[in-house]
Amino acid sequence: MGANVADTDGPSAGRREWIGLVVLALPTLLLSLDFSVIYLAVPDLSVDLGADSTQQLWIADIYGFMMAGFLVTMGTVGDRIGRRKLLLIGAALFGVASILAAFSTSAGMLIAARALMGISGATLMPSTLALISTMFKNPRQMGVAIAAWMACFMGGMALGPVVGGAMLDNFWWGSVFLLGVPVMVVLLAVAPVLLPESRDPDAGKLDLVSVALSLLAVLPIVYGLKELLKAGFAVLPVASLLAGAVFAVAFVSRQRKLTDPLMDLSLFRDRAFSTALLVGSMIPALQGGTYFLIAQHLQDVEGLSPISAGLWLAPSSAIMIGTILVAPVLARRVRPAYLFCAGLLIAAAGFVVLTRIDGPGQLLELWIGYAIMALGVGLPAGLGTALVLAAAPPEKAGSASAVSEAGNDLGVAMGVAVLGSICTFVYRSQFAGQVPGGLPPSATAAADNLAAAVPVAGRLPSPQGPELLAAARAAFTSGLNTVAIICGALFVALAVLSVAALRHVPASGAEVPDTELADTEAERSSRQ
Numbered sequence: 001m002g003a004n005v006a007d008t009d010g011p012s013a014g015r016r017e018w019i020g021l022v023v024l025a026l027p028t029l030l031l032s033l034d035f036s037v038i039y040l041a042v043p044d045l046s047v048d049l050g051a052d053s054t055q056q057l058w059i060a061d062i063y064g065f066m067m068a069g070f071l072v073t074m075g076t077v078g079d080r081i082g083r084r085k086l087l088l089i090g091a092a093l094f095g096v097a098s099i100l101a102a103f104s105t106s107a108g109m110l111i112a113a114r115a116l117m118g119i120s121g122a123t124l125m126p127s128t129l130a131l132i133s134t135m136f137k138n139p140r141q142m143g144v145a146i147a148a149w150m151a152c153f154m155g156g157m158a159l160g161p162v163v164g165g166a167m168l169d170n171f172w173w174g175s176v177f178l179l180g181v182p183v184m185v186v187l188l189a190v191a192p193v194l195l196p197e198s199r200d201p202d203a204g205k206l207d208l209v210s211v212a213l214s215l216l217a218v219l220p221i222v223y224g225l226k227e228l229l230k231a232g233f234a235v236l237p238v239a240s241l242l243a244g245a246v247f248a249v250a251f252v253s254r255q256r257k258l259t260d261p262l263m264d265l266s267l268f269r270d271r272a273f274s275t276a277l278l279v280g281s282m283i284p285a286l287q288g289g290t291y292f293l294i295a296q297h298l299q300d301v302e303g304l305s306p307i308s309a310g311l312w313l314a315p316s317s318a319i320m321i322g323t324i325l326v327a328p329v330l331a332r333r334v335r336p337a338y339l340f341c342a343g344l345l346i347a348a349a350g351f352v353v354l355t356r357i358d359g360p361g362q363l364l365e366l367w368i369g370y371a372i373m374a375l376g377v378g379l380p381a382g383l384g385t386a387l388v389l390a391a392a393p394p395e396k397a398g399s400a401s402a403v404s405e406a407g408n409d410l411g412v413a414m415g416v417a418v419l420g421s422i423c424t425f426v427y428r429s430q431f432a433g434q435v436p437g438g439l440p441p442s443a444t445a446a447a448d449n450l451a452a453a454v455p456v457a458g459r460l461p462s463p464q465g466p467e468l469l470a471a472a473r474a475a476f477t478s479g480l481n482t483v484a485i486i487c488g489a490l491f492v493a494l495a496v497l498s499v500a501a502l503r504h505v506p507a508s509g510a511e512v513p514d515t516e517l518a519d520t521e522a523e524r525s526s527r528q
Contacts, residue, residue, distance in 0.1 A: 017135045020194040021145050024128040025152040027091065027187055030180040031121050032156030034063060037164035037176045038114075044173040051107035058111045061223075066118025067125070068409040069219045073211045075126035075402020076262050080206060082199040083127045083134075088191055090123030095184035102174035117177075129401035133389045134198040143328030146389070147382035151321040154381070162314060165307030210262035213251040220244035222410065225417035264392075267400060273391035275501040279340065279494055280384035281407035283377050285415030286487045287347075290354075292416045293423055293480050294370055300450045301360050301473045316367065316374045323378025328386075336383050336505050340498035343379025344491045350376060351488030355481045359474055369484075376491075380498070387505065422486065423479030424449055430475035450476040 038060055046056050078086040097120055101113035132149060136142035167175045221244035227237035255261035268274045291313070298309035323343075330339055350373030357366055385404055392400035431447055440460075446453035446468055453472035457465045 012138050012141060016194060020135060021132065021148060023187060023190055023194055024131060025149050026183050027094075027124055027180070028128055028149055029152040029156040029159075030183055031067075031124060032153045033160045033163060033179070034117065034121070034156075034177075037160040037167075037179075038063065041164060041168060041173045041176050044168060045110065046107075048173065049104065049107045049110060051110075055107040055111065059107065059114060062111055063114045063118040063121070064409065065219055065222055066115050067121045068222050068406060069215045070119050070122035071126060071402045071406040071409065072214050072218075072263055073402075074122045075130070075400075075405075077206065078123070078127050078130060079199060082197045083130045084191060084195050084197045086123050087127040087131065087195070088188060090120045090127065091184045091187045091191070093120035094124065095181050095188075098177045098181050098184075102177040104174070113177075125405045126401035129385070129389070129405070131195055131198065133401070135196065139390065140328070140332060142389075143331055143383070143386050144325075146386045147324050147328045150382040150385055151324045154317065154324065155321050157317075159314075159317075160310075162307065162310040165310060169307075205260060207254075207258060207260070207262055210251065210254055210258070213247055213254060214262060217244050217248035217251050218406070218410070220247070225414055228417050228421055263403065267392055267403070270391045271501050272387050272505050273400075275497065276384040276387035276391070277404060277407050279344075279380055279498060280388065280404060281411035282490065282494055283381055283384070283411070284408050285411035286419070286490060287373065287377050287415070288412040289415030289417075289419030290351075290370075290373070290483065290487060292420060293483060294366065296450065297357075297366065297476065297480060298363075300454050301476060302363060302366075303360070312363075312367070313370070316371045319371055320374035320378040320381075323375055324382040327379045327381075327383050330379075331383055331507060333507055335503065335507050336387060337499045337502035339383060340380040340502060341495040343376045344495035344498065345376070346379075347373045347376030348488040348491040348495070350374070351484040351491065354484035355488070357477055357480065359477050387502075419483050419487070423476070423483050426479035426482045427472075427475045430478045431471060434471040434474060446472055 045051065045059070051059060074086065074090075094117060097113050097116035101110055101117060104110035104113055129146070129149065132145050133142065136145045163179070164176050167179075220240040224237040224240035224244065227234065227240070251263075252265065255263050255265050268277075295309055295313065298304045298312060304312065327339060327343075350369050350371070353365065353369030353372060357369070388400055388404045427449060428447060431453075446456040450472050453468065457469035457472065459465070460468060
């Protein structure tokens with residue numbers, strides 16, 4: 001006899017749990033929104049606070065650095081002290097830090113406030129996801145809940161430029177930091193009533209050496225990737241990456257020896273966990289890096305303003321969110337392996353369309369390519385997170401959630417850095433062969449990147465200015481085409497891997513043969 005997964009894996013959630021999901025989803029939207037909203041505010045706050053170029057970079061990046069660095073630690077802390085308790089502590093700190101950021105009187109004060117926002121954000125992200133996994137025991141309902149959570153996360157990233165532009169058009173730069181304060185107040189008021197407490201009853205002591213090693217591994221890697229994107233190949237970011245890699249090896253070595261590790265490495269023995277984590281890290285890497293380049297294409301090749309570019313991208317983001325929400329319904333009848341494969345192949349088709357872009361005046365083609373890609377990535381995006389949580393025992397939900405979120409954050413950082421560097425390399429190679437002759441020495445900066453070429457071209461007389469701008473736009477478009485080819489090939493490879501590694505995972509509403517249940521239990525037992 002087969003077993004029906006939906007009937008055997010826990011009771012259905014009630015109204016209290018669904019209302020609690022709303023409470024958990026809203027701060028997730030705001031946390032992801034804070035990743036992108038800051039970039040529009042930097043010019044205004046830099047003038048007001050007198051921030052130099054180095055301080056501007058830290059204001060923009062310190063939030064992501066701190067969140068990525070503390071995710072693994074905070075996920076494990078939540079397993080030990082209680083996820084709801086950590087959520088409430090993080091919400092209070094995030095609200096206070098947001099107010100400090102909004103009313104900062106110096107660049108240093110704003111950097112410190114943004115750092116505190118990142119650390120408190122690292123307590124919120126794994127706590128919300130871990131609480132969802134404990135509130136929704138039925139796999140069908142958990143899939144829907146995680147999809148809604150993921151839709152809010154992706155929606156916040158997409159809405160950042162639009163919301164930030166609207167706020168800056170009507171208020172001062174500090175207003176963008178106050179968006180989350182009312183939501184955190186509501187969270188503090190209703191979470192004790194609506195959300196259950198959960199923790200690992202057998203959790204041991206927190207290993208502070210592991211905490212230090214995790215920070216020394218993650219922070220230099222994120223910093224090095226971002227600096228390589230901004231400045232190209234340089235000794236400091238490469239050294240930072242190597243140092244982070246060394247500390248990562250030391251971290252992994254220590255976890256293998258500890259009775260109560262900060263990160264349970266045995267989770268990676270589960271094929272579903274490790275494959276879903278890999279795909280879940282690659283999707284934001286490829287999609288995030290492409291988003292960065294397309295946003296630049298819209299502004300510097302098509303000539304759109306930042307808010308217009310954000311509005312232009314919003315429908316594609318809505319398509320992706322819709323697909324994320326539909327995926328759990330499809331997963332009731334279709335195995336995750338085939339949904340992953342279908343979504344990744346659809347995304348690859350979108351990149352094929354992007355390879356056909358050859359310059360300005362192709363907004364419709366660009367939109368179609370990006371929309372097809374967004375349609376595809378929505379299928380595996382939410383399902384991957386659900387697979388990661390389903391593969392982990394309940395007492396390790398916080399740790400598994402943190403690993404998943406760390407993979408997403410590192411994926412975005414790596415995607416933007418690597419794909420941006422590839423585009424820049426192609427740009428410089430192509431521009432060198434197309435640059436018009438007779439340019440003054442002041443125009444040499446245009447050879448570095450498109451963002452530098454646009455103002456240079458604006459200062460040159462006709463026909464030199466238009467010719468230089470056309471050459472720069474053509475070179476950047478060649479870089480975008482190259483990135484699209486690479487991303488399309490990687491999505492096809494991930495589709496093949498998904499079918500090979502996940503075909504044993506049943507659909508959430510399927511009858512599961514006893515032999516498959518035994519195989520799954522044996523795989524989980526091997527991690528003990």
